[in-house]
Amino acid sequence: MTSPSQKLVIWALVWFAILILTLPIVIVVAASVTSGNMIAFPPEGFSLKWYRKILEARELRQAFWRSLQVSAICVLVSVPVGTLAGIALTRYRLRFAAALQVYLLLPFTVPLIASGIGMMLVFGEWRILGQVWPVGIACAAINLPFIIWSVSSSAAALDRDLELAAQNCGAGPVATFLHVTLPAVMPGVITGGLLMFVLAMTEFLVSLLLTDARTVTLPVQVYNNIRSIITPDLAAVSTVFIIIAFAAVWLLDRLVGLDIFLKSK
Amino acid sequence: MTDMPGPVSRLRYPLGWRVMDALERGAGILWPRALHRLTGWLLIAPALLLVAVLCLGLWRIAQGSLHVLDRATFLPAEAYTLENYRTVLDSATYLKIVWRSLSGAFLTVVFTLLLAFPYAYMLVRTPSPFVRKALLAVLFLPFFIGQVVRAYGWLIILGNSGVVNDALGLVGVTPMRLLFSFPTVVFGLVQYMLPFAVLLLAPALTAIPRETEIAAGSLGANWLQVLWHVTLPMARPGLVGAGLVVATLALTDFAMPAMLGGGSQDFIANAVYDQFFRTADQGLGSALALVLVALGSVLVGAVFAAFGAGTLAMGGKR
Numbered sequence: 001m002t003s004p005s006q007k008l009v010i011w012a013l014v015w016f017a018i019l020i021l022t023l024p025i026v027i028v029v030a031a032s033v034t035s036g037n038m039i040a041f042p043p044e045g046f047s048l049k050w051y052r053k054i055l056e057a058r059e060l061r062q063a064f065w066r067s068l069q070v071s072a073i074c075v076l077v078s079v080p081v082g083t084l085a086g087i088a089l090t091r092y093r094l095r096f097a098a099a100l101q102v103y104l105l106l107p108f109t110v111p112l113i114a115s116g117i118g119m120m121l122v123f124g125e126w127r128i129l130g131q132v133w134p135v136g137i138a139c140a141a142i143n144l145p146f147i148i149w150s151v152s153s154s155a156a157a158l159d160r161d162l163e164l165a166a167q168n169c170g171a172g173p174v175a176t177f178l179h180v181t182l183p184a185v186m187p188g189v190i191t192g193g194l195l196m197f198v199l200a201m202t203e204f205l206v207s208l209l210l211t212d213a214r215t216v217t218l219p220v221q222v223y224n225n226i227r228s229i230i231t232p233d234l235a236a237v238s239t240v241f242i243i244i245a246f247a248a249v250w251l252l253d254r255l256v257g258l259d260i261f262l263k264s265k
Numbered sequence: 266m267t268d269m270p271g272p273v274s275r276l277r278y279p280l281g282w283r284v285m286d287a288l289e290r291g292a293g294i295l296w297p298r299a300l301h302r303l304t305g306w307l308l309i310a311p312a313l314l315l316v317a318v319l320c321l322g323l324w325r326i327a328q329g330s331l332h333v334l335d336r337a338t339f340l341p342a343e344a345y346t347l348e349n350y351r352t353v354l355d356s357a358t359y360l361k362i363v364w365r366s367l368s369g370a371f372l373t374v375v376f377t378l379l380l381a382f383p384y385a386y387m388l389v390r391t392p393s394p395f396v397r398k399a400l401l402a403v404l405f406l407p408f409f410i411g412q413v414v415r416a417y418g419w420l421i422i423l424g425n426s427g428v429v430n431d432a433l434g435l436v437g438v439t440p441m442r443l444l445f446s447f448p449t450v451v452f453g454l455v456q457y458m459l460p461f462a463v464l465l466l467a468p469a470l471t472a473i474p475r476e477t478e479i480a481a482g483s484l485g486a487n488w489l490q491v492l493w494h495v496t497l498p499m500a501r502p503g504l505v506g507a508g509l510v511v512a513t514l515a516l517t518d519f520a521m522p523a524m525l526g527g528g529s530q531d532f533i534a535n536a537v538y539d540q541f542f543r544t545a546d547q548g549l550g551s552a553l554a555l556v557l558v559a560l561g562s563v564l565v566g567a568v569f570a571a572f573g574a575g576t577l578a579m580g581g582k583r
Contacts, residue, residue, distance in 0.1 A: 006488040013383040014400075020456045021407050024418020027428060031421055077315070085312035092305025100309065102569075106316055108510075109565045110323065111517030113534035114554045117541060118322020121329065141315050148312070172289035173301075202411025205519045205534075219413045226417060226524065235421070238414040245409035249402055258401040262389060262467045 025242055032235035050236040060237060063221040066132050067201055070217055073136025074200035078147050079193045081140070086151025086188065087181060091160070108145045115142050116209035123210065135210050135217065139200040146199065147192030154188030155181075187256045194255075198248045202241065323558065330551035341548055349552035359536065359553070363560075366532040369447070370516035373454040377511050378504065380455065381462035385503075386496075388463065389470040408460040416524040419453055420444065423525075445527035453521040458514060462507040469503020470496075509568045513561050533557045 035047035054060050085104065094100060107115065119138050123129045158181065166176045182189075204219040211220055222237055252258060296307065332341035333348045353359050388400050407415055422428045423443040430440040443449055473496060481491045497504070519534040526532075531539075533553065540550030 003488050010383045010387060013380055014387050017380045017384050017459060018400075018403055020452075021403050021459060023422065024415050024456075025406060025410065027421050028414065028418045081311040081315055084308040088305045088308035092308070094305045094309065100313075104312060104316060107319060109513060109561060110319060111513070111534065111554070111557050111561055113517060113519055113537050114326060114558050115319050115322060117537065117550070117554055118319060118324075118326050120322075121325040122318060122322045125325070137315075137318070141319050144312060144315060172285075172292070173304075174288045174292045175285050178285075198409045202409070202414070204411060204413050209538075219411055222413050222417065223520075223524070226413075226420065234417060238417055241410050241414045242406075245406050248409045249405045252405070253398070253402075258398060258405065261401070261464055262397075262471050 028235050028238045029242060031232055032239045034232050034235075037231075050232045053233050054236045054240075057233070059216075060218070060221060063216050063218040064240070066215060067218040069132050070136045070139060070203070070207070071197045071200040073133050074139040074143070075193055075197050077137060078140035078144060078196045079189060082144055082147030082192055082196075083151050083185065083189050085144075086148045086192075087155050087185060089148065090152045090155035091158075091163075091181070104148060105145055107142045112142060112205045113209075116206040119206070120209045129210065130212055130215060132215055135207055135215070136200065138206050138210055139203050140196070142203075142206055143196055143199045146195050147189075150192035150195065151185050151188040154185040158184040187260065190255050191252065191260065194248060194252055198244065201244060326551045326554055329547050330555055332548045334546045334548050339545065349548045350556075352549060353552050353556055362531055362533055362536050363556070365447070365530065366516050367560075369451055369454065369522075369532065370512050372451045373458060373515040374508050374512045376451070376455045377458045377462045378508055381459055381466055381507060382500075382504075384459070385463045385466035385470050388467055390475070404460045404463055407456070408464075412457060412520040413524070415457065416453060416520055419449075419456075419525060423449060444525060445529050447526075447530055450522050450526045450530045450532075453525045454515045454518060457518075457521060458511040461514065462511050465507040465510060466500065466503040469500050469506070473499045505568060509565065512564055516564070517557060517561060533560075 032050055033046050033048065034044055035049065036044035088094065089097070089100070089104075116138070119134075119141070120129065123134050123138075128134045162184070163176050163180050166180045167173075171179065202219055203217075204223065207217045208220050208223065211217060216224070218237070218241075222234055225234055249258070296304070300307075329341065330349050331345045331347070332343070333346055334340075335342040384400070384404075388397060388404075391397050391400070420427070424430070425440055425442065425444070427443075429443060434440060477495055477499070478491050481495045482488070486494065516532075517534055518532060519538065522530050522532040522535050523538075526535075528535075534557065537550050537554045537557065540546050540553060544550075
C-alpha cells in the first residue's frame, strides 16, 4: 500500500521537520557547557562554569522566581475558570452557543500585541501595573482557550447517562459534579493545567508589555540580555527552560499519555 | 443484629456524607432549583469575565486611537479625530510593513502545512508506538520551550560566526549574512508554528479511516492520487483550522521579526511596539494595533464563514 516513493517523500519531510525542531535545543545545550568565553563551534571544552555564573546572578534568580509566581497565579486562576467553562460548553444547552464560542476564542484571535497593550492600558488605569500578579492574570486570559479545549474534549467523552444515573441514585448536583463529572474531565484538567503552567512560564510578549525593570520575568530578561551581547550564560539559562520543557513532556506522558492529542474530536 | 437504633446510628453516618449533605444544602440555598436552567451560564461566567478584561483593553485602544499626539505637550490631544488612521493608511512605510507581514504569514502557512501534514500523517499512521511517542516528544519540547529560547538557538546557529557559517568556512565558503533577513524570519516562524499545526491536524487525520485510502489504492489509484482525491479533501477541516491558526499567529508575531529580523524586518506588531515605547505616540500605535486586529479578524471571519470553525470549535459533540 505504501509505495517506496511515498515512504521516501514522507520520511524526508518528517526528518527535515525533526531537524529544525531539535537543532536549536541541541545547539543551545552544547553551547551552555563550553569552557570558552565565546560561543564557538566546535565547543572549546567542557565546563559548568556558566551554570555557576547564572546561579550567582541575582537578577536572573529573581526573574526566575517571578516567572514561577506568574505561572502559579496563571494556573490558580485559569484551571477553575477554564474547567467550569469547558464543562458548561459541553454539557449544558446554552443559548447563543455559537456566539459564545467566538467570544471565548477572542484571546486566540486577537493579536497578542493588541491584548497586551490593551491590558497594559487597563491595568495602568486600575493602578496595578508594576506588580507580578496582574501578569499571571493576563497569562490566564490570553491562554484560556487552551484549557477550555483540553477540558471540553474530555467532557465530550463523558456519557450523559452516568450523571443521570448518579442523580437517580440520590446524588445531589454537588455530589454528581464532584463524583462523576469532575473525575471524568480530570485528564483534560491536568493536561490543561500543565499547558497553562508552561505557557505562562515561557510567555514573552505580554510579559514584556506588562513588566518594568523591577518585575521582569525570565523570558523578558533573556530577551533584554540578548539585545546587548550573546554570551554562553544565556545558553545556560535557556538550558533551564529546556529542562523544564523535558520535565513537562515527561509529566504529561506519565499523567495522561501524549497520545491524548491524537484523538479525533 | 447488634446495631443499636437511635442516636448511635446517626453517629455512624459517615462524616463525608454529612459534609456532602451540608454542601448540597448550601448549594441549594445559594443556587435554588428555580435557577437550575441557568447553571450553564453560572459555570461559564468566570470565563466570560476573564475575556472581558481583554475586550475592555481593546475598547481603551479604540478610544486612544481617536486622539492625535499633541507635539507641544506630548500628551494626547482632547479632540476626537480619525487623523491617526489617515496617517497609517497614507504612509508608505506602514504599507510596506503590512505587506511584509501579510506575505510573511502567507509563506509561513504554506511551508508549515507542507511540513506539518506529513508529520501528522506519520504520527497517526505509524504502527510503532515508539515512533509515535518519539515524534510527539520532539513536537512538544519546542512547544514548551518558548519563543525567546528558540530564537536564541537560531541566533547561535545562523549568526555571522555561527554554526552554519563555521561549517561553511571549513569547506572554504566565505561567511554569509544569514540573520536579519526576510527568509530567516519566515524560517523561524515556520519552526515556531510547526507544533501548533501538527497538533491541530492530527485529530482530523485520525478521523480518516485507513480503509478509505486502501480502497482507493486497490481501485488503482497511485499514492499521489489517493492523497489528492481522498486524504487531503477528508483532512480539510484540520487543514483549515491549522492554516488559520498559523496565519493569525504569524501575521501578529513579535518575537521572531524582532530577534531574527534585527529591526530591519519589522512586522506590524513591532511597529505597534515602537510607537508605544520608542516614539511614545500612543494614538498612532493604537490605530496601528486596531488595523492589525481588523486584518486578523477579516482573516478569521472569512475562513469561519467559508468552512465553519474547523477543529477550533470548543465543546465537542453536542
